[in-house]
Amino acid sequence: MGCLIAGLRTAIERALRGAVDKARDELGLAPGDPVPDFTLEVPREKQFGDFATNLAMLLTKPARRPPRQVAEILVSHLDLAGTKVQEVTIAGPGFINFSLDPLWIYDALVEIQEQKDDYGRSKIGGGKKVQVEFVSANPTGLLHMGNARGAALGDTIAALLSFVGFDVSREYYINDAGHQIENLALSMEARYLQALGRDAEVPEEGYHGRDLVETAQRFVAEHGDRYLKMPREERLKALAQYALREKITAIREVLAAFGVEFDVWFSEQSLHDSGAIDRTLAILRERGHLYEKDGAQWFRASRFGAEKDEVLVRSNGVPTYYAADIAYHKDKFDRGFSWVINIWGADHHGHVARMKGALEALGYDPDALDVVLMQLVRLYRSGEIVRMSKRTGEYITLEELLKEVGRDAARYFFVMRGADSHLDFDLDLAKSRTNENPVFYIQYAHARIASIFRQMAERGKKVPAARDIDLTVLNDATERDLIRRLVDFPDEVARAALELAPQRMAHYAHEVASLFHSFYNANRVLGVEKELEEARLVLVDCTRTVLRNTLYLLGVSAPERM
């Protein structure tokens, strides 16, 4: 689909490149000198026009002239045919500012209205296969706030990438092998025995959460005490399998309630069973990246940028988690993903260099893996930190959070900060139905719009087609500011997606809502002069589209009334 703002942008960029080429001699540039990687952005201040470039400043050095002089020369060679540029000025240290024909933003409204739900979609991703792996919480308990933040971040990043034309797959890696499963089995056994009235203690390293008590009770309800008499190994296996299945189901359900659905649930155990880990180890060994020490198999990770070497196979012959993870990442690339994104807790940061190192050792491009590290979440209630301890099983679960603050607030709050910032999650604020709460502020804007359309319908009117009416009557400052920001939407989506920065969308939504509220307070829509009413209905319609699309990307609902 055509996108107006992108078209304008590329037209100006092309003109600038052309100017550099024509001015080469005058600027004293060598024929081989490339055109520098300049920016063409929307200036913060309106007085600087619609677009501004730093190109002249970047050419200062090769041209050995002051930036403003370079700008003069460039401007004298600019061919602006077909760019809608009406005025070019040189300002500040050497910016070249472009002011467009003021009518251009009205064309954008036509585009927004016609593209509707597709407005902002693009093909930047070119159908490239991208995998986003996130949450991947141990299936030994319930989801906590860290998992919840990961879920919101991962899902929003995936939605953004998909919106800009990537072929995205959401994946959950199930850690259903190794120690934690043994611990789960032992913990379940204790709860099972307790449920049958016997004395038993959950091991210190085990899982102490209340949820396993209930799982054990359900197990008893189904199987009674018949596992008491079975060989211990069989009992442990049955208990672990039962708990695992129940936990994964519970995780899947609560994530679905959170608006997060995965395309693939990948089992770690399957890597052991299929021989994928052995094959991966064999390749590393063949390439000379493994050695034996103290009876264990070590990977020379330090050769590939990691701090130290790492054990892949313990002296007891059991592969480490790291070995499985290497095989897993190899599998990802073998499945044809050309970009792999992991959302990890910051406590895994030490794992990043190792993982990239392993990929390099296997012959894959480590830069095709991006790891988004997210910092901790702290919950606040009544101004105090809510203490949590996973060890004792005392923590707020995602399920409880959803019950308390609702999905919309939770989704928004988790992505409103950059992943690498600590997130203070104020439960009272998330619940409050006041202007302090950004989610309600944004949703309220949407509800107000819906209300306008209800009244419009009562009056027997319809939203006119933008291309049939005169939009230039939208001349008020609040109207122009709002339109201008609506036009930015495709740019904002693209940046948020490529920078893996969903918080940009959260802020953008708030800005659009704010501009709309200002417009709404300053102007009436219904009941004004016919031409103006029609144009304003179009503007309100377009605002609704942008708010909806933004909220959709964030996984937040767009209510019709509040």
Next chain:
RNA sequence: GUCCCGAUAGCUCAGCUGGAUAGAGCAACGGACUUCUAAUCCGUAGGUCGGGGGUUCGAAUCCCUCUCGGGACGCCA
């Protein structure tokens, strides 16, 4: 000790691929509801961008260093 992340308005944070006068929300203060939802808006005030050095035409942004907070450094995951 080594490494990673952070430090920006009273509070919570944006901005960080170097760009023009550093932004927003909340809190504070002063205003606006015979009108489509006042869950809103308008205005005022608020800053040595943790300290110091460096690179540059230009630094909140890049480099070095120091201070303070959080985290990671296991044949755990």
